Amino acid sequence: MTAADEQEQPVSTTEPTAGEHLLEVTGLTKHFPIRHGIVFQRQIGAVHAVDGIDFTVGAGQSLGLVGESGCGKSTTGRLVTRLLEPTAGKVVFDGDDITHTPENRMKEARRNLQMIFQDPYSSLNPRHTVGTIVETPMRLNGINPPQGHKKRAQELLETVGLSPEHYNRYPNEFSGGQRQRIGIARALALRPKLIVADEPVSALDVSIQAQIVNLLQDLQREFGIAFVFIAHDLAVVRHFCERVAVMYLGKIVEVADRQTLYTRPRHPYTHALLSAVPEADPDGTRRRERIRLAGDVPSPVDPPSGCRFRTRCWKAQERCAREEPPLVRLAGNGDGHLTACHFPEEPSVEAREEDIVLDPALTASGDSASTSS
Known part of the structure; x- marks a missing residue:
């Protein structure tokens, strides 16, 4: 059977899950209008940032969203958390359709749907103390812990590897890694069911990246939190996520479990991305062919x-x-491995998972919530 014939016989268009879907995204679309004129404006086009994507996340699971810069990953995260209004499609969270829920009724959903932002320097209000930053979600949602807001905030700081004494300090007194821990503590304040992490380690040094990724893994195991983990670092995604979705120019082109995607990619774009990852080859005996893509990424306007x-x-x-x-x-393909390609790579095309280079700190044992940052 040829690759073209194989494409004509799809087995399933939905991905199976081990448990209930906590998040279901169907046909999600976001077009940013391009307008011309000063007084009388007219729309002359649109940026197709996200163009009809589907994915699901089960309770306690982690889905990685990867792709080149500008492919729509961060926009997807903001659409899921309703920080942006979708142009079309549907977002169902914990059984409720929140796609067009009015802002004044989103409070209940946001108690269980939080976000960690990419930049730890701009995501924290420099005028507020750390205690105020962590307490604010609880106060806005009318949550009054038995031990009080201050004690609860200090407990959260300890959970993410900071000292309770940091409660009265300001963000400018902390390093980038420590600031990201503060952002994580804020996201945990409401005990959410799902966290959208938008490139949470991309602005940090490699050693600090390892600490933050390991911290998130510990929190996921302890509290059963589901994650949509947005990143462009394939090694970090492989370490953290159970399933991975690959995006290109506003579309999802491949979805699979971690092991399958990294060892048996079917879409040519995924194959090219993986070929660019450094090989662990100290003796020079293994060489994986590097696929160099021709040209530039097309404009999302056209x-x-x-x-x-x-x-x-x-x-x-x-x-x-x-x-x-x-x-x-x-x-x-195996169960849950979805591909959007007329002429996919043959199943026999394999890459060894050990070829993906991870920072040693990502797999090191010890206290991942170390305060050294």
Whole structure:
């Protein structure tokens, strides 16, 4: 059976889960209008930031969202948390459709749906003390812990590896890693069911990245929190996430469990991304072919017809320009492995998982909530 024939026989268009779906995203779309004029404005186009994506996250699970800069990862995170209004599609969280819930009624949903922001320097109010920053979500939601807000805030600071004595300090007195811990403590204040982490370690040094990633893993195990983990570092995503979704120019092109995606990628774009990851090859005996993509990422204002990756794909044919490939499970794929490609890589194409280079600190034993940052 050829790859083209295989694509004609999709087995399933939905990914199975071990438990109940905590988050269900269907056809999620966000187009930012481009307007011309000063007094009388008219729309002359739109930026297709996110263009009809589907994914699910089960309770206590972690989904990694990866791709090049500008592919729509962060916009997706803000749509899920309703910090941005979607153009189309549906977001169902914990059984409730929150897609168009009025802002004054989103308070209840946001108690269980929190976000960790990318920049630890701009995400904290410099005029507020650490205690105020961590306490504010509880006060706004009318949560009064038996031990009081201050004691609860100090407990949260200890949970993320900071000292209770930091309660009265200001953000400018902390390093980047410590500030990100404060942001994590704030996200934990309401005991959420799901946290959207928008590149939470990209602005940090490598050693501090390891501490934060290990801290998030410890918190996930302790509190059963589900994560949508947005990142461009494939090694970090492999270490943290159970499932991975690959985005390209506003579309999800492949979804699979961690082991399958990193060892048997089916979409050419995923294959190219993995080929760029450094190899662990101290003796020089293994060499993985590097796939260098031609050209630049097309403009999201005018994306290519059909498959959006076709302008840079070495396997593109006429069909790729005519038809947009659906995100489906191919006959040769395992359960939950979805691919959007007319001419996918053969299942036999494999990469060894040990070739993915991780920072040693990511797998080091010891207290991941160390305060040294």
